[in-house]
Amino acid sequence: MSLDAEILTDRERIDALVPEWQALATACGEPLAAPTWVLTLSRELAGASQTPRIVTVREGGKLIGLAPLCVDLSQPRRAADYRLLAGDMPRTTLLAHGGREWEAADAVARVLADADPRADVLALESIPVATCWPIALAEQWPGRTRPLLRRYFTMSSPTVAMTQESFDAWLAAKSSNFRSQMRRMRRRFAEAGGSGRFSTRETLHDDWAAMVQLHAGRWEGRGASSIVAGGASLSAAYEAIGHELLEQGDFRLRVLEIDGKPISVQLFAAIGSEVIYINGGWDEEFAQFKPAMLGILDAIEDAFARGERRMDLGPGAQPYKLRFADGTDPVAWWVLIPPGRRMPLALARTLPRTTWRELRDAAKRSLSPERADRLRELRRRLP
Amino acid sequence: MLEGELITDVERLAELTPEWDALAIAVGLPQMSPAWVLAWWRHVAPETATPRTVVVRDGAEVVGIAPFFVEPDGGGRLDYRLPGIEIAGRLAPLAFAGREWDVAEATAATLAGAEPRPDALRFDATPLDAHWLTALRDRWPGSLRAPLRLTQYEGNPLMSLQEGSFDAWLAGRSSNFRGQMRRLRRRFADAGGVSRLATRETLAADAAALTRLHAMRWDGRGHSNLVDLADRFTAFVIDCGEQLLDAGRFALRVLELDGETICAQLFVGAGGTVLFVNGGWDERHADLKPSLVCLFDEVEHVFEQGARRFDLGVGEQSYKLRFADGSAPLAWGVLMTPGPRLPLTAARTAPALARARLRDSAHRMLSDEQLRRLRAAQRKLRGGNRA
Numbered sequence: 001m002s003l004d005a006e007i008l009t010d011r012e013r014i015d016a017l018v019p020e021w022q023a024l025a026t027a028c029g030e031p032l033a034a035p036t037w038v039l040t041l042s043r044e045l046a047g048a049s050q051t052p053r054i055v056t057v058r059e060g061g062k063l064i065g066l067a068p069l070c071v072d073l074s075q076p077r078r079a080a081d082y083r084l085l086a087g088d089m090p091r092t093t094l095l096a097h098g099g100r101e102w103e104a105a106d107a108v109a110r111v112l113a114d115a116d117p118r119a120d121v122l123a124l125e126s127i128p129v130a131t132c133w134p135i136a137l138a139e140q141w142p143g144r145t146r147p148l149l150r151r152y153f154t155m156s157s158p159t160v161a162m163t164q165e166s167f168d169a170w171l172a173a174k175s176s177n178f179r180s181q182m183r184r185m186r187r188r189f190a191e192a193g194g195s196g197r198f199s200t201r202e203t204l205h206d207d208w209a210a211m212v213q214l215h216a217g218r219w220e221g222r223g224a225s226s227i228v229a230g231g232a233s234l235s236a237a238y239e240a241i242g243h244e245l246l247e248q249g250d251f252r253l254r255v256l257e258i259d260g261k262p263i264s265v266q267l268f269a270a271i272g273s274e275v276i277y278i279n280g281g282w283d284e285e286f287a288q289f290k291p292a293m294l295g296i297l298d299a300i301e302d303a304f305a306r307g308e309r310r311m312d313l314g315p316g317a318q319p320y321k322l323r324f325a326d327g328t329d330p331v332a333w334w335v336l337i338p339p340g341r342r343m344p345l346a347l348a349r350t351l352p353r354t355t356w357r358e359l360r361d362a363a364k365r366s367l368s369p370e371r372a373d374r375l376r377e378l379r380r381r382l383p
Numbered sequence: 384m385l386e387g388e389l390i391t392d393v394e395r396l397a398e399l400t401p402e403w404d405a406l407a408i409a410v411g412l413p414q415m416s417p418a419w420v421l422a423w424w425r426h427v428a429p430e431t432a433t434p435r436t437v438v439v440r441d442g443a444e445v446v447g448i449a450p451f452f453v454e455p456d457g458g459g460r461l462d463y464r465l466p467g468i469e470i471a472g473r474l475a476p477l478a479f480a481g482r483e484w485d486v487a488e489a490t491a492a493t494l495a496g497a498e499p500r501p502d503a504l505r506f507d508a509t510p511l512d513a514h515w516l517t518a519l520r521d522r523w524p525g526s527l528r529a530p531l532r533l534t535q536y537e538g539n540p541l542m543s544l545q546e547g548s549f550d551a552w553l554a555g556r557s558s559n560f561r562g563q564m565r566r567l568r569r570r571f572a573d574a575g576g577v578s579r580l581a582t583r584e585t586l587a588a589d590a591a592a593l594t595r596l597h598a599m600r601w602d603g604r605g606h607s608n609l610v611d612l613a614d615r616f617t618a619f620v621i622d623c624g625e626q627l628l629d630a631g632r633f634a635l636r637v638l639e640l641d642g643e644t645i646c647a648q649l650f651v652g653a654g655g656t657v658l659f660v661n662g663g664w665d666e667r668h669a670d671l672k673p674s675l676v677c678l679f680d681e682v683e684h685v686f687e688q689g690a691r692r693f694d695l696g697v698g699e700q701s702y703k704l705r706f707a708d709g710s711a712p713l714a715w716g717v718l719m720t721p722g723p724r725l726p727l728t729a730a731r732t733a734p735a736l737a738r739a740r741l742r743d744s745a746h747r748m749l750s751d752e753q754l755r756r757l758r759a760a761q762r763k764l765r766g767g768n769r770a
Contacts, residue, residue: 099541099709101512129518130483132511132712139536144748154521159481310481327481332517366526 003064005107007115008054014039017056020063024095031269031276032089036244038068041086044237045230050074052085053115057096057107065096065104071117079342079349080117084124088226090278090314091157091331093127105136113142113338120346122336126315129154134334145339148347152354153333153361155315158325160300162311167304178323182297189289192258196298199253204242207253208235211265214281227279238267245269249306254295256282264291268299273309275299277321293320300324333357385446385485387493390436393424399438402445404653406477411656411692413632414471419651420450422622423466426615431455435463435497439478439489447486449476453499460731462505462717463494469608470619471660472508472539472697472713475515487518494720495524501720502728508697508713511536520718527721532732534739535715540707542682542693549686560705564679571676574640578680581635583628589635590620593647596663605762609661620649627651631688636681638664638673646673650681655691659703675702682706 057065245251266280282291407416439447478486627633648662
């Protein structure tokens with residue numbers, strides 16, 4: 001049976017797609033590719049220049065693939081850059097039922113090649129490494145010339161496999177050093193009057209405000225954070241997602257408090273048997289309790305209780321994540337430039353971004369950690 | 384940090400069988416299981432090949448195995464390859480889920496110090512949706528990233544078996560498919576046909592029949608690796624069968640008519656995945672469509688076994704597509720290892736890359752009819768050259 005692909009731009013039709021989209025995201029085990037996350041974040045955050053282009057792929061009426069894209073018309077010379085909607089999330093992807101990715105990519109490529117406006121660039125950012133989507137799109141892009149395809153950045157994303165029967169069994173399999181540290185941390189936190197809870201509908205607003213405040217505190221003087229930069233509109237988006245998904249357990253805000261005051265808030269998303277840690281913030285005054293680690297430990301225990309099978313700790317191999325992780329499922333950044341007379345211009349536009357990432361990678365590989373730190377420090381001091 | 388150990392002799396490889404098999408089962412890659420790979424070493428491996436297998440341990444636990452081999456430098460590019468492309472595709476190192484990058488890092492570090500030093504890791508029919516190509520490239524030690532060039536992609540049809548039972552699966556197929564399959568089974572039975580699986584007693588004769596029928600199918604049709612292997616393939620099948628039959632992980636299905644074998648197909652399993660390796664049938668009985676009947680019978684058997692995935696093997700032949708509900712494509716490529724010989728390696732790789740580009744351009748620019756004519760001309764040219 002042949003596949004039918006279509007680009008949806010109309011809000012009503014996109015909203016009507018939500019139940020099927022949700023089912024597909026669940027089948028793929030991709031929490032942040034679920035429609036509530038993608039549509040809410042894109043609607044609250046996208047500028048007027050970004051409009052959705054949701055590509056649906058159907059077989060006999062049944063949705064078997066979906067590419068949640070948008071087109072960004074803010075680029076110079078009326079360039080049309082297509083990218084994943086809510087592509088700023090730690091992990092996102094195109095969706096297809098298992099084994100249908102190659103066929104679905106063929107249908108997506110065909111419909112995108114004829115899209116209006118014509119795609120100058122297709123950016124696939126922070127998508128899983130172990131996927132055939134980028135190559136499948138490039139290989140099957142119609143026309144006499146193959147598009148340029150470049151993977152320019154990869155980032156580790158530590159994972160915790162929850163294949164044991166219970167949280168206790170999982171803990172028992174960790175090193176004795178890890179177990180005793182975790183127990184000591186929990187005990188010390190409890191002795192200080194600490195308690196942990198998940199947000200409810202009633203506490204969501206205040207908890208999110210605490211999250212933003214604590215996160216901003218952590219990032220002060222340390223660089224840029226999208227949550228801080230997102231301001232009120234981003235907060236509104238997260239709260240809206242929370243209200244939608246809290247009760248089904250797909251949005252989790254873990255709050256640690258001492259004497260009723262939040263000292264740490266961490267955000268997790270879930271779908272099916274997969275959980276992902278998105279971000280968090282904690283009060284440095286209480287650093288001795290290692291709140292970030294305590295929150296993750298609590299979230300793992302909770303995930304075991306719900307029968308979930310894996311927690312993705314999100315891109316970035318920070319030491320506190322590596323204490324929990326027993327694997328990694330990295331994400332990659334790709335750019336695909338379709339053939340055509342605007343190809344050289346698109347290439348010139350994307351080159352600085354891709355080259356910069358590759359230069360950073362080369363520096364990381366060539367320099368000792370001390371030299372890399374000095375270089376980073378130097379960069380920070382530059383205006 | 385995991386520890387990588389380089390193993391360079393086959394006897395030592397055999398000692399790893401229990402841990403190695405546990406990995407093949409965890410990943411669901413029967414074609415990378417020790418029974419399969421060790422049988423390859425005994426019957427199929429080139430005479431001059433020696434193992435360069437990396438075993439990766441986390442403490443005492445084996446968490447990954449990359450069973451590469453090398454053939455001595457004949458003056459060309461020195462490739463490390465994975466064994467078995469003559470017989471089946473989907474070749475990849477093995478690692479527990481989530482450990483692929485750690486295992487790739489330990490493997491790359493070990494191979495970078497191996498003797499003879501590899502100019503390239505060559506991947507034949509490796510899964511495109513796996514971590515290995517990217518992970519080995521990114522984790523290869525040194526300040527330069529190893530250049531990776533992919534030259535070819537091919538579809539690999541799959542059955543997800545998500546329906547849970549043969550009847551439920553059949554009910555979900557088109558009425559045309561159901562009608563045809565029932566008709567074919569009935570016609571075969573009416574002709575006195577029998578479908579059975581090889582046993583220890585019949586294994587040798589059935590394996591010989593498989594080789595013979597496969598050769599008959601390919602006669603005058605081009606090139607088949609299994610035809611080249613001939614008796615060595617038969618010995619390989621018998622060897623695998625002896626090791627895997629009792630565990631229910633080996634199936635050689637045979638169709639007989641009046642006591643004569645008219646079709647044989649080989650299947651191997653691990654961890655809920657069953658792979659259709661290859662087959663052959665007698666053209667005198669083409670009206671009975673023996674390959675479809677045989678595959679259909681095995682689908683029923685695979686459901687009974689509780690398998691979760693049926694891999695129909697490399698290539699999107701139309702009879703496979705009648706059964707498949709998905710595809711997990713495979714890639715061919717070369718990872719060139721950084722070092723003083725890299726420019727030479729790149730120069731030696733360039734012709735293959737150019738051919739791949741040319742082939743891709745031809746596919747994009749020519750019509751199906753033009754492609755068919757081009758292929759026919761190519762065949763004639765090759766025949767002429769040989770003569």
